[in-house]
Amino acid sequence: MIKLQVCSDCQNVHYPERDICTSCWSENLLWSEVSAHGTITSVTDLHISAKPQWKDKLPLRLGLVALDAGVNILAFLDSDLCINDKIVLCMDNGIYSATLKSEN
Amino acid sequence: MSAPYDNVVLTAPVTVPYERYSERRANYWLGRALGMLAKTTGLDKKHIDGLSVSSFTLVPDSVASLTQHFGMTPRWICQEHTGGASGITALRKAARAVQMGDADIIACISGDTNPKDGFTNILDNFSTDMSQAALPYGAGGPNTSFALITKAYMEIYGARREDFGKLAISQRDNARTTPHALMQKPLSLDAYMDARIISDPIHLYDCVMPCAGAEGYLVMSEDRARELGLAYVYIRSAIERHNAYANDPVQLRTGLAMDADMLWQTAGLTPRDIDVVQTYDDYPVISFLQLEDLGFCKKGEANIFVRDHDFTIQGDFPHNTSGGQLSAGQAGAAGGFLGIVETIRQLTGTALGGQVANARLGLVSGFGIINYDKGLSCAATILERGQ
Numbered sequence A: 001m002i003k004l005q006v007c008s009d010c011q012n013v014h015y016p017e018r019d020i021c022t023s024c025w026s027e028n029l030l031w032s033e034v035s036a037h038g039t040i041t042s043v044t045d046l047h048i049s050a051k052p053q054w055k056d057k058l059p060l061r062l063g064l065v066a067l068d069a070g071v072n073i074l075a076f077l078d079s080d081l082c083i084n085d086k087i088v089l090c091m092d093n094g095i096y097s098a099t100l101k102s103e104n
Numbered sequence B: 001m002s003a004p005y006d007n008v009v010l011t012a013p014v015t016v017p018y019e020r021y022s023e024r025r026a027n028y029w030l031g032r033a034l035g036m037l038a039k040t041t042g043l044d045k046k047h048i049d050g051l052s053v054s055s056f057t058l059v060p061d062s063v064a065s066l067t068q069h070f071g072m073t074p075r076w077i078c079q080e081h082t083g084g085a086s087g088i089t090a091l092r093k094a095a096r097a098v099q100m101g102d103a104d105i106i107a108c109i110s111g112d113t114n115p116k117d118g119f120t121n122i123l124d125n126f127s128t129d130m131s132q133a134a135l136p137y138g139a140g141g142p143n144t145s146f147a148l149i150t151k152a153y154m155e156i157y158g159a160r161r162e163d164f165g166k167l168a169i170s171q172r173d174n175a176r177t178t179p180h181a182l183m184q185k186p187l188s189l190d191a192y193m194d195a196r197i198i199s200d201p202i203h204l205y206d207c208v209m210p211c212a213g214a215e216g217y218l219v220m221s222e223d224r225a226r227e228l229g230l231a232y233v234y235i236r237s238a239i240e241r242h243n244a245y246a247n248d249p250v251q252l253r254t255g256l257a258m259d260a261d262m263l264w265q266t267a268g269l270t271p272r273d274i275d276v277v278q279t280y281d282d283y284p285v286i287s288f289l290q291l292e293d294l295g296f297c298k299k300g301e302a303n304i305f306v307r308d309h310d311f312t313i314q315g316d317f318p319h320n321t322s323g324g325q326l327s328a329g330q331a332g333a334a335g336g337f338l339g340i341v342e343t344i345r346q347l348t349g350t351a352l353g354g355q356v357a358n359a360r361l362g363l364v365s366g367f368g369i370i371n372y373d374k375g376l377s378c379a380a381t382i383l384e385r386g387q
C-alpha cells in the first residue's frame, strides 16, 4: 500500500498533491492507503539532465505508471521493466520507484 | 457553434530575430516586437489601445506593469499562460474584444529571453506539479515527458524514428529559406538517426533549441486594416480546450480531437481545402498527434501520412514553412506564436523565406503547458487570405 490523497466524499484518488477534490470539489482530502499495484504505460532511459547533480547517475530508467487506484505517476524503474509490465510502487521521501510484481 | 469572426482581421506579422542566448530581460524582446509593429504599419502607438502578452520569463512583471514600461495607456489588456497554444488563445480573445468594441487595435505579442541558465529557471518555476512529480526524477524536463509520450506512441501505432525524422528534415529544408531560423545546416536522415541520445527514443534533432526572441501581430477591424493599407487575413474558425481526456494513462490524443468537428463545420471547410499547415512542433510526435486529432489522417496513421506526403514548401502538404521550432528555435512562449505569424505571412504573400504558391487557406494549431505527464492546453484556427 502507498499513501495518497483520497476524497472522503467521492473516494477519488489524487496525484500529484491537490487542494480540493478534482472530481467533486470537496475540500475533504485525506491521506489514505491505496493499492500500490499498477501497470507501466511508457518507459524512457534519460541520458541528459538539466541539473548537474544527476550527471553521475545517468542514464536513468524512468516510467509512467497507471496505478490501479486511478492516477498516473512518474517513477524510477528497475532496469529491466517494460511497457505493460505489472508493478508494485514504493515511495521513499516523496519519490516513487517501481519493481516487478512477483507472480503469486 | 460559436459566432463568426466578422469584420475582424489579423495583420502585421513581426518577428524579432532570435538569438541563442540573451542577458536582456523579456521586456526588451516584447518591446522590440511592439516597436516593429508600429514601424511596419506606420501606426502611432497611441492608436494601439489593446495589449495581449504571452511570456514565461516576464515574471515578476506582468502585462499591466508592461504598460508603464512601454508608455502605453490601453483600455484592454490580457495575459496568456497557455505556452504553445498562446498565439491562438490570444487571437480568440483579442478578436472578440475588437468585434465588441472593447478595443480598436490590439497588439498580440509573445517573447522570452534566454540567459545561459534560463532554461533551468523556467523548469524550476514552471508549475507545482512539475516540481513535485517530474523534476525529482532526474530533471529531464520536457524531454522526459515527451520521450514517454513518443515511446508509447511508437509502441502502440508502429511509428518509426525515420517517420519523425522525415518531418524534422522537411522543416530543416524549409528553415534554410528563412533568414531568421537559427538552424541552417542541411539535416540528413543519417544525421538525424545517429544524433546524440537525450531520453530514449528522443534524440537531439527531436528537440527544439531554446533561444531568445519575440513574435507579434495586430488584431483590428477589416475597415481599419483597409484604411491603413495593410494586408490581412480572416479568422474562419478557432477552437481551444484545456485538460482534455484527463484520465488517459498516456497522452496519445490532444483536446483538439474534442473540437475538431466544430472547427471544420464553423469554417465550412475540410482538411483537403487547406493550403498550408503549421503545427506546434516542440517534438515531432506532438505534430503527429495534432495532424491526427485535426482530421488530416486517422489516429495512429500520421506515420503513413508523413511517408505519403511532401511537407516542404513546394510539396503537396506545406507544413511548418518557416522551419518550425525544431529548426527556427524556441523563443519560449513565442514558439506558440510562430505558426500564426508565419501563416499570416504565407496567406498575404509576404513570406520571409519560401512562399507557398497561391496559399489562400491556412491552419495553425498549438499545444502547450506540459505539467508533468500531459500537455494541458491546445488550440487551432483556420485563417483565410483577406480580399
Ligand SMILES: [Zn+2]
Pocket: A007, A008, A009, A010, A011, A012, A021, A022, A023, A024, A025, A026
Ligand atoms: Zn471528491
